[in-house]
Each structure stands twice: as structure tokens, then as C-alpha cells.
Amino acid sequence: MATSNDTSRMEFEVFLSFRGPDTRDNFTSCLYHDMVEKGIRVFKDNEELRIGQQIGGNLLRALDNSQIYIPIFSKGFACSVWCLREVVHMVDCTSKSNGKKEILPLFFDVKPDDVKLRTELYSNAFSEHEKRYGPDEVKRWKAALREVATRLGWNREGKEYGELIKLIVREVLLKLKVKSRDLPYHLVEVDDQKVIEKLLDVDSDGVCFVIIHGTGGIGKSTLAKVIFNRFLPKFDYSSFLEVVQHQDLLQVQKKLLSDTLGLTSTEGIHDTHDGIHRIRNGLSDKKVLVVVDNVDEKRQLESLAGSCDWFGSGSRIMVTVRDIRTVLNEDKQMRPGNYLAHSVNEIPLYRAIQLFSKHAFKSDTPPENCYNFSQEVVLSIGRLPLTLEIVGSLFAGMHRSKWDETLEGLKQGPPKNVRESLMISINKLNTIEKAIFLDIACFCIGEDKTYVDYMWRSSNHSPRSAIDVLLLMSLIKIDGNNYFWMHDEVRDLGRCIVDEENFEDAGKRRWMWIDENTLDILRNDEVKEAVRALSLDISHDLTPKEIAYLPKLRFLGGQRLNFVGDFKNVRPNLRWLSWHNCLPDFSATNLYLENLVVLDLSRSDITYDWGGWRQIKMVKKLKILNLMRCYCLTKTPDFSEFGNLEKLILKRCAYLSTIDSSIGKLKLLSTLNIEGCTSLEVLPEEIGSLECLSEINMPCNGNLFKLPETLGNLKYLTKFEVKGHSNINKIPHSIGRLNLRHLVLSDCNNLHELPDSIGEIESLVKLDLTLSKIFVLPDSIGRLKNLKHLLLSKCKNMLELPESIGKLKSLVELDLNSSGISVISYSIGKLKNLNHLLLSNCKNMLQLPESIGELESLEILDLNFSGISVLPYSIGKLKNLNHLLLFYCENILQLPESIGELESLVKLVLNFSSISVLPYSIGKLKNLNLLLLSNCKNMLQLPESIEELELLEELDLNSSRISVLPYSIGKLKNLNRLLLFYCENILQLPESIGELESLVELNLNSSGISVLPYSIGKLKNLNRLLLSNCKNMLQLPESIGELESLVELNLNSSGISVLPYSIGKLKNLNRLLLSNCENILQLPESIGELESLVELNLNYSEISALPYSIGKLKNLNRLLLFNCVNMLQLSESIGELESLVELNLDSSGISVLPYSIGKLKNLNPLLLSNCENML
Helix, strand or coil, rough: CCCCHHHHCCCCCEEEECCCCHHHHHHHHHHHHHHHHCCEEEEECCHHHCCCCHHHHHHHEEEEEEEEEEEEEECCCCHHHHHHHHHHHHHHHHEEEEECCCCCCECCCCCCHHCCCCCCHHHHHHHHHHHHHHHHHHHHHHHHHHHHHCCCCCCCCCCCCCHHHHHHHHHHHHHHCCCCCCCCCCCCCCCHHHHHHHHCCCCCCCCEEEEEEEECCCHHHHHHHHHHHHHHCCEEEEECCCCHHCCCCCHHHHHHHHHHCCCCCCCCCHHHHHHHHHHHHHHHCCEEEEEEEEEECCCHHHCCCCCCCHHCCCCCEEEEEEEEHHHCCCCCCCCCEEEEEEECHHHHHHHHHHHHHHHHHHCCCCCCCHHHHHHHHHHHHHHHHHHHEEEEEEEECCHHHHHHHHHHHHHHHCCHHHHHHHHHHHHHCCCCHHHHHHHHHHHHHHHHHHHHHHHHHHHCCCCCHHHHHHHCCCEEEECCCCCCCCCCHHHHHHHHHHCCCCCHHHCCCCCCCCCCCCCHHHHHCCCCCCCCCCEEEECCEHHHHHHHHCCCCEEEEEEECCECCCCCCCCCCCCEEEEEECCCCCEEEECCCCCCCEECCCCCCCCCCCCCHHCCCCCCCEEECCCCCCCCCCECCCCCCCCCCCEEECCCCCEEEEEEEECCCCCCCEECCCCCCCCCCCCHHHHHHCCCCCCEEECCCCCCCCCCCHHHCCCCCCEEECCCCCCCCCHHHHHCCCCCEEEEEECCCCCCCCCCCCCCCCCCCCCCCCCCCCCCCCCCHHCCCCCCCCEEECCCCCCECCHHHHCCCCEEEEEEEECCECCCCCHHHCCCCCEEEEEECCCCCECCCCHHHHHCCEEEEECCCCCCEEECHHHCCCCCCCCECCCCCCCCCCCCCCHHHCCCCCCECCCCCCCCCCCCCHHHHHCEEECCCCCCCCCCCCCHHHHHHCCCEEEEECCCCCCCCCCCHHCCCCCCCEEEECCCCCCECCCHHHHHHCCEEEEEECCCCEEEHHHHHHHCCCCEEEECCCCCCEEEEHHHHHCCCCCCCCCCCCCCCCCCCHHHHHCCCEEEECCCCCCCCCCCHHHHHCCCCCCEEEECCCCCCCCCHHHCCCCCCCCEEECCCCCCCHHHHHHHHCCHHHHHHHHCCCCEEHHHHHCCCCCCCCECCCCCCCC
């Protein structure tokens, strides 16, 4: 699918669109830098630098690959054609993102009405635009502006730059939730969460530390993650410092600083003392949420969160530790005052059974005949989450005939702790499985699984089945990068098993860890027969004697280690050498690593003439050579002697310009990774000799301009990707000889055609030509019998498809979005497996062939922004269609009656279309969930048959000309959102509105509504009632008090003159907005009963006094009385508002503050500027 639909891999989180001369050098620059400092990935466009007529290149990629769009509407914004084009593209991207993207407009020095083109400010600019760009283009720009102006965003009016930037950045961070933590899939609720949340008391001031302690595997880190995610929106600054005990302390300090203060805050920090100083100075006035996870030494906490005065008021610090003694003071006592501790308990029995069941039976509850058995197991092993996960997974992979025997083993004891429980699983491993488990625990965590596979196979053992067993038993996990991961408790158990091989002498264990304190063990004159793996935590020169005393060493790992001396009489048994940050000087001689299969030299300073190559050439069995990030490498060494090499990794060798021609001698090479090699100019012709090559990871940009014809010799190559290469203009004809499954040539903007031989790639499943300059597909494309995905999005030169397209029997997705296509071949009806047909923004596409009705598998038909004027009657035959998208199809006036036959249709989008009437048959769409008709200016009424849409959840009629809703609308029992924003012709709602039992949001903003029906009080699930700018609305019915779920009532700028007394019954009301209500003079005394009220906005109202009961609003956070000129004084009860944070009396008539205001301990700020009566 299109990139714009997937926010998980977005290049940018925010796209700023602005007119340079208006805001670039002041506000926008400040906003941009503040966002960057907060760690937000921002694209800041400069429309002044744009040339040409179309959006393309980096700008197009940034628009497509951004999650949040912020257009900064200034007075000159509409004068910029580029700004208008960007807004159109934003609307297009968000409409196709299924809610994953959004537009947040900023009305900088203009009002929403200016952007809606209701004033002359923007309208005047379009007169000139229309002369130059034509009415069609201008109409799109206008529609996009009107659409964006309806979105919620920010208005600068009355705000300083700093205040506004803070609001924007905070909101963006909340939208992105950039720091929320991933949680386990099999999560169960625990009571500890409520206890810890109470201890944190995040709504109070002061600084609080909560120490979460308990045995390994009990779920401390998971608890911290859940609570961190829950409270993240309440803090401007936050950081989750994961597994502190295994990280360099200085790097953890830098992470804390970069997470909270931005990347530049880490500059100039050289040691942990600098870090402490920077943290204390930088965060002492900031309200932060920090988790320090897995602390095992006092110095770690002292270097990261030493005391309360390091952080600003309101800060909360959670610390997870196994041993509470780690955080006790010198007297072995808990630190005083703000340090609170919670010991995590075992989960209750029923929760433990639930968690065991999730892993053993893949369900929340055990099968009925297994409940008693599950309870017995849980009672035997205890209730630690880690143990339950591992033992549950053990039973999941076990034949039922062995259950009783295993249960008996669990009952022997019973186990007293996690280790004994885990040993039940460990003891089930055979010799090979246990050996591999111990290897992973000791030196393979964070390493590529492939390396272990090669190391073990070189010793005549196959690890694959053993690894599968370890995965099924939940003893290990493999992440998305193919790296091993293991829970700390399991890792520690594995290392403990190794230690028990010989407590007295580390040299008699299978794995030896060497640091400054244990270096003598390596240097002594004893042969260490047992040692299979050696890890060095220090720089060290390895001598021949030291290696000779390790005759069975298979793994050697370390950074900046070196070999010195003559190894003539030493024959190391090494299989895997992990030699990171290798030094450029190499003096050892006769180092013959004849059994080595994995050599990892990543991040080293070696060059192509490095002395070590002469020794390594003797390594005849080498399978993997990893040279990733060797920045000094400009040319690869001679590979002639590496005849058994299977994987060559040159990733991010940024200065590598030449690959030696000897690469052609690597007859067994299966993977070549040159991703990020931006200086590479050409692939050698000899690449075609790599007859086993199955994968090439190409650079995404750079100087590569020619693909050799010999590429066609790579008969095992299954995936070939070339992205963003402006210098590739030809694909070799030999490509037809390949057995590719994926061919990606996206954004190759000098590529105009494909060779006819493309049709010979019978195995091809995906062909991606997005953003290329391809203008024609060869007729031979019809021979691609296995092709499932054909992506031609933004191929502007592509005007038509060959007739042979109908022969693609396996095609599932055809993406022609924003292409130049004008006609679809009649043969398209033969594509019986086509699932997605995407024609968005195909301006030349006026109609579809009648054969479209033969696409029996079609689920999504996207015609947004297309030139389509009529849908064929045969569309009703699409029995599996669930999305029909016709957003901004201005040429379409009506839908065929056959639309009612689309029995699977879930979403029908007609926003900004010219549709005037819906066919009566619409009522037959029994599965329709969303019906979107906003800005359908010709739509005057809905058919009575609308009542038959029994599954409809959202009905969007915003900005339509609808004047009346059918009485039958009350039958829509699942309707969740009814949107009537800016429906000026709608004066009242039918009494049946009260029957909408599932309604959550009713949006009548800027509508012509004058009265609400009394039945509205029956809407027990209504959460938001929006009536802003309803000038005809003078009062609310008394039944409003029955809306027991109402959270927000927005009456801003309405004609309301009085609130009903019953409003006090709205126990869940959170926000009451009455800004600009010129007719309202007072509030009812019952306002004090709104126990959940957080915000009361009376800005610009004529209110003269607040009722005494206002003091009962214990949760009120914001009281806004800006420009209330009739407000001369406040009630003495104002001092009872114990949660009040903001009191805005700017430009009000206030003359004196009550004495009780001094009781508002949380108040910050108190705003009193321009209060002329205040003496």
C-alpha cells in the first residue's frame, strides 16, 4: 500500500508549511528549533526556494512521509501557490490515512473565516491565481483551505510567541506519544498499578520518588511501562531509561538529557560529573516524568536522579530495583519525605491462571477440561509472571500425554523461587539445546541469530531446531532485526549455571568474562580446556601464549583488542571473532584462524591495505565478513582467498567508492549489503559471477548510475531494490533472466521504460515503479503470472495500461494514484483476485469500464480527487467491496441505483463531491459503518431509507446544504457521531434524535439550529455536545441535565442567554465553554455541582458575577475570564478551588481580588494584565 498510510515508518513527524516572508525569521524559526530540541522530527519547508509547477522530489517525499501537518496561516499565505499546493496534498494524504495522519492549523494573524474565504483577505489572491492557473486548479485550492479551516488547531490571538509555541509543542508531543513504551502482548491487569498510581499522586505538587522493588521476573519493568504510558500526556518532559544496569552510565545520562531538553543539551559532556551538573541545572525547573529501570548500584541512581531538588515541582521519578537496599541511605533506612516504596506482589491466583492460559492455550481462560490442571500448575510454580510465561510456553509445545509427568516434576519441592521454576524448563532441554541456551545467555544477547547458526554448524551441530525449541519455551526471543533477546532473570540463570561449573576457577568454565579485576586468569600459565567463549571488557593485547592456553576457544569478543607476537606454533580453534573498533595497526604474524566462520570488524578504523588482511586471507572457511561502518574503507580488499564467504556486509561504509573485481570469485556469496554506501559509483561487471547471490541491499541514494548487464546472471537473486537514484536511466535487458520476487525501482526519476524482457520474470510478485518517469509498460507484462502488487503511483507520464494487464491472474493490488492514467483497459475485469484498485488524484480519469463489475474480489476502490463523472451500473456486482472513496470528485452528480447491492460496503466517502441526492437503495447497505457527505453543497436532504443503515456509526454532513433530517434517523441504534458543523440551513432536529442510544458526539457548531428537542436528554452515552457559533441558539432544554456521560459542552460564540438549572446534574462534565457568549449575564447556582469540571471558559462574555457555589468545583483547573469587562470582583469562595492552576483575568473589569485567593496553592499563572480598574 502507499507509504502515506503507514505512520510507523514516517521519516518526519511534523511538516511545517508557511509563507517565508511572513513568519520564517521569527515565529516559525523559533517553533522549528523548539520542536527539534524536544526530539521531534520536523520538515520545515521554504516555499520561496521552490521552482517549477508541481510538487516533487524531497518536498513530495516529506509530505507523504509526515504524520502531522501544521500550516501556519498568515496574511500572505494565500498569495503563495506552493503553500496552496501543499495544503491540497495534506488534505489528500490525511483522507487516505485512515485517521493515522492529521492537520493542525495555526491561525497566526488571520481568522478561520479568512481561510474559509468568507472575507476578502484570502479571496482577493484567488482572482490572480485563476487567470494564471485556471479555474479547476483554483477550485481545488479553495476546497482544501475550507476543509482545513474546519479542523481544530490554534489561534494566536492574545498569546505571546513563547506561550503559543509551548501549547503547540505540548499538543504535538501528546499526539505523537513519541516516548510511550511497547508493552507485552500477553498483558494482564494487576492491583499494584492502582497502588503505585496513588503513591505517585501526579496531580499534586512537589517532587516524588516511587521505588518499585521485587524479585526478578515479577513484572516491575512492565508495571513501570504501563504507568509511564498512562501519565505521559500530563508531563511536558519525560524519559524512560531502560535496563540501566547494562548500559554505560554516561550514555544513559545523555539519553535523559536528550529526551527532556533536546539533543544539543548533551554537547560538552565528557564524564558522569558533567552529566550530573547538566541534569541538575537543566531540569531543576521542569516538571518531568522519569523511569530509571533496573538499577543495581547506588551510583547509578545518584548519577541520574540524585535527589528531589534536581527536578521541578510536580516531577515524578519511578525507580525499579530488585534489592531495596540499593536505594537505602547510609543508615540502611529509606530516604525521608518524598521517597515512597512499593513491593510488587505476586499476582492473584485467578490472574496467574489467566496469564498461564494465555501462553499455554492462547486464550484468556483455560479450556473447561483443563482449568483444574492449570490451577495445579500455578499452585506448584508460584505466581511470578516470568515463570508463568515460560512454564506456560513449555506446556504449549508439549504433547498432552506428558503433562502429568511434567506436573509431577513441578510438584516435587515445590520450587521456592523463580530459578527453581525456570530450571524445570531448562532441565527439559537436551544437550545441544542446553548448550545453545547457555551460549546465548553468555555472549549472544544482542547478536545476529545468523552468527550463532554459522558458529554451531561449523562444529557439526544444527542449532535451528534447538532455537525453535527455546523460542517456543519463551526462554529467548528474536527481535525484528534478527537479534537475540533474553529476560534478565533467564540470562542470569544461564550465567549462574556456567558459574556453577567451577565456582573457584573461572578458567574451568565454558565462558570467561575478563575485566581489569580478572585479567590475571587470562595471563596465568594454566591450560583452560573448558573455556569455549571469552569476552573482554577492556582493551588488551592478546599474546600467542594466552591463545595457546585456550585450545577449545570458539568465540572471542571485545572492543579495541589486538593480537601481538608470532602465532606460528598456535592453531586457534576460533569460529567467531567479534572484533569491534579494531585498531589500524596490526603487528601479529602467522595468525592462522583456519576454522573461523564469522569475522565481525564493524566500526573499525581499518583500510583496504590494513596489515591484518594478509592473515585473514588464510581463513579459508570464513562465511560472514562484517565491515559495517568502517569509515576509513575507500576500497575493499582483494577477496580472492575468501572462496567460502556467504555474507559480505559493507553497510554504511560511507566513503567506499570501489568494490574490488575479485568479488566475482565469491561463488557462494548469498548476501551483499551495500546500503548506505553513498560514495559507491558502480557495481563491478564481475558481480554477475556470484551465482548464489540471493539478496542485494542497495544504497538509497548516491552516485551509482549503472547496473551491469551481468546482473542477469544472478539466478538466485529474489529481491532487488533501487530507491531514489536519479542517475539510473536503464535497466539491463538481462534482468529477464532473474528469478526475482520483488523488483523495486521507486523514485528513479530518469527511468523512462522497462526492457521487454521484464515479462520473463515469472516469479515476480511485486513490481514497484512509484515516482518513476515510466511512460509505458511493455506488453510482455501480461506474462507475469505471479504478480500480486503493481505500484505505479505518481507516474505522471503513464497515460494508459496495455491490454495485456488483464492477464495478471494473481494481481491483488493495482496502485495508480496520482498517475497520468486516463483510461482503464476493458480487460481489467479479468483480474479476479484484484483486492485494491487505487486511482486517487487521477485527474484524467473520467469513467470506468463496465467490466469493473467483474472484479469479484475487489475490497477497496479509491477514486478520491479523480475526474470521474459517472460510476458504471455494474459496480453493484462488487459483492466484496468495503471501501468506496469519492472524496472531492466534483464531476460526479449521482450514484447508480445499483449502489445498494454492495452488501459488504463499510465506508462510503463523498466529501466535497457534487452529489445532490442519494439513491433510495442506499438503505440496503446493511454493513455501512461510515457515510461521509461533508461539503456536498448540492445535498439538500437524505432519503427516508437511511433508517435501514443499522450498523452506521458515523454520519458526516458538515458544511452541506441539508435543511432537515428525516424522522427515521432515530432508528440508527449504532450511530456514534453525527456531524452537522456549518449546516446553516438546519434549524431544528427531529424529536427522534433522542433514540440514538449510541451517540457519543453531536457537532452542531456554526449551524442554523435554534432549539434542541427535549428528547436530547435521552442520549445517555453522549460525550461531546458542540454548539459553538450557533447564533440562533438562545437556551437549552431542561432535559440537558440528563446527559449523564457528557464531558464537553461547547457553547462558544452562541446566542445562549441562560443555562438551565439542571446543568448541575452533569456529574462527568469536564469542559464548559462559554467564550464570546454576549447574551449570558450569570451562571446558575447549580454550577457548583459540576464535580468533574476542569475548565470553565467565560472569555469575552458579559458575565458580571460568579455564583458563590463556584468554590465547590474541587477539580477546576482553568478559569478563564479574559475581557469580561462587567466582572468587577470575584466571590470569596474562589479560594476553595484547590486544583486551580490558571486564572485568566486579563482585560477584565476586576477591581479587587478576594483575600482567599492566597489559598490557591497550585495557581500558576494568575493573569491580570490590562485590568484598568485594578489599583
